[in-house]
Amino acid sequence: MKRVLITGASGFIGSHLIDQALKLGWETIAVLRKTSSREWIPSENVHVELLDLEDPAALSLQMNALIEKYGRINYVIHNAGITHAKRKEAFVRVNVETTRNLAGILAAQQQPPDRFVLISSLAAMGPGDPSTYQPIQVDFRPQPVSAYGRSKLMAEQYLESLGAFPVTIIRPTAVYGPRDRDFLQFFRMIAGGFEPALGWHRQMISMIHVEDLAASVLHLADKGRNTIYLASDGQFYDKMVLGAIIRKALGRTTFRISFPLTPLKAAVGINEFIQRPFGRMPFLNLDKLKEISSANWLCDSSELWNDSGQKPTYLLEEGLIHTAEWYRKMGWL
Numbered sequence: 001m002k003r004v005l006i007t008g009a010s011g012f013i014g015s016h017l018i019d020q021a022l023k024l025g026w027e028t029i030a031v032l033r034k035t036s037s038r039e040w041i042p043s044e045n046v047h048v049e050l051l052d053l054e055d056p057a058a059l060s061l062q063m064n065a066l067i068e069k070y071g072r073i074n075y076v077i078h079n080a081g082i083t084h085a086k087r088k089e090a091f092v093r094v095n096v097e098t099t100r101n102l103a104g105i106l107a108a109q110q111q112p113p114d115r116f117v118l119i120s121s122l123a124a125m126g127p128g129d130p131s132t133y134q135p136i137q138v139d140f141r142p143q144p145v146s147a148y149g150r151s152k153l154m155a156e157q158y159l160e161s162l163g164a165f166p167v168t169i170i171r172p173t174a175v176y177g178p179r180d181r182d183f184l185q186f187f188r189m190i191a192g193g194f195e196p197a198l199g200w201h202r203q204m205i206s207m208i209h210v211e212d213l214a215a216s217v218l219h220l221a222d223k224g225r226n227t228i229y230l231a232s233d234g235q236f237y238d239k240m241v242l243g244a245i246i247r248k249a250l251g252r253t254t255f256r257i258s259f260p261l262t263p264l265k266a267a268v269g270i271n272e273f274i275q276r277p278f279g280r281m282p283f284l285n286l287d288k289l290k291e292i293s294s295a296n297w298l299c300d301s302s303e304l305w306n307d308s309g310q311k312p313t314y315l316l317e318e319g320l321i322h323t324a325e326w327y328r329k330m331g332w333l
C-alpha cells in the first residue's frame, strides 16, 4: 500500500487531495496545524498529524517521530500555502520557508520519499502575452506579477537546487469546486443580481475543477517524473462565460458593471499606500489587481493529462453547475 503525506489538509485543495488519496486506497497522513479546522477531514482511515512547518528544528524532530511511527513515506504532497496575506513578507515565510524546511529535512533522510510534489501556481509563471493570447507553455520564462507568484517561483527554485531529490511541481491555474470560498464570493454577487467586471478588454482564462486537480496530482506522484506541469482542464475560456454559466446555474439575471481599470488602479494604490504604515495589505491590492485583470491566463496542460493518464471529469459548465449545487446544499448560497 502506498503511503502519502499531505500538508495543508484542512484547506480547499488539501481536503480534496485527502479524499482522492483515500479513493486510491493509499495510507493517508493529513498534516494540520493545532489551529486548523477538521471540518473536511474524514473521521475514519486518515492519520492526522500536527506539524510545525515554519519551525525547522521542531519539524525535524516531528518528522523523525512520524517516520518512526508509520515507516517511510512514499509521497509527500506539499500543498500548504497562502494565496492572500495581510503582509507581503508572509508569502515568503509560508510559501518559501515551509517548502525549504520540509524538503530540506526529507532530502537529508537516509530513505527519502519516492517523490515530493509541490503545489505551486500558474502565478509563478505570470500571465501570458496579452496581444496574441498564446497559451502559456511550461518552458516560457517565468515573469510573476505578484509577491504571491514570486514566492511560489522561489519555492520551486529551491526544490530544483536540491539536485537528486525527486520533485514534481504542479502549477494549477484558478481552481474551483466544492469547499472553495474564493469563487463563492463571485457566486454570491451573481445571486444578489450584481456582476462586476474589470475593464473592457478581452480576458481569456483557464480553470480546473478541484476533484480533477487532486486526482491528477496523485497519479503524477505515482508516475514519478522530475518535471513541472501546468494544470488546467485543457480548455480556453472567455471570462464572460464564467458569469453567464453561473447566472444560468442560479437562474438569475444580473446588473453587469465594468469598472474602468485606470481609476480603479489609482484607488487601490492609494488605499494600499494608506495601509502600508500599519503593515497591512488590503485584500484587493495592486498585485491582486494585476493578476485578476490580466488578459491572458491560458495555459497548455496537455502534458499533465498525458502523463497522469487521466481525463478531466468536469469542463467549466458542468463544473460550475456542480459547484453551485454544492453551495446551495450547504446553505452557502
Ligand SMILES: NC(=O)c1ccc[n+]([C@@H]2O[C@H](COP(=O)([O-])OP(=O)(O)OC[C@H]3O[C@@H](n4cnc5c(N)ncnc54)[C@H](OP(=O)(O)O)[C@@H]3O)[C@@H](O)[C@H]2O)c1
Residues within 6 Å of the ligand: 007, 008, 009, 010, 011, 012, 013, 014, 032, 033, 035, 036, 037, 053, 054, 079, 080, 081, 082, 083, 094, 098, 119, 120, 121, 122, 171, 172, 173, 174, 175, 176
Ligand atoms: N485555490 C486556487 O485557486 C489555487 C490555485 C493555484 C495554486 N494554489 C495553491 O494550492 C495550495 C492550497 O490552496 P487552497 O486554495 O486550498 O488554500 P486554503 O484553502 O487557504 O488552504 C491552505 C492550507 O494551507 C495551510 N497553511 C497555511 N499557512 C500555513 C502554515 N504557515 N503552516 C502550515 N500550514 C499552513 C492551511 O492551514 P490552516 O487551515 O491551519 O490555515 C490550509 O490547510 C496553496 O499552496 C496555493 O498556493 C491554489
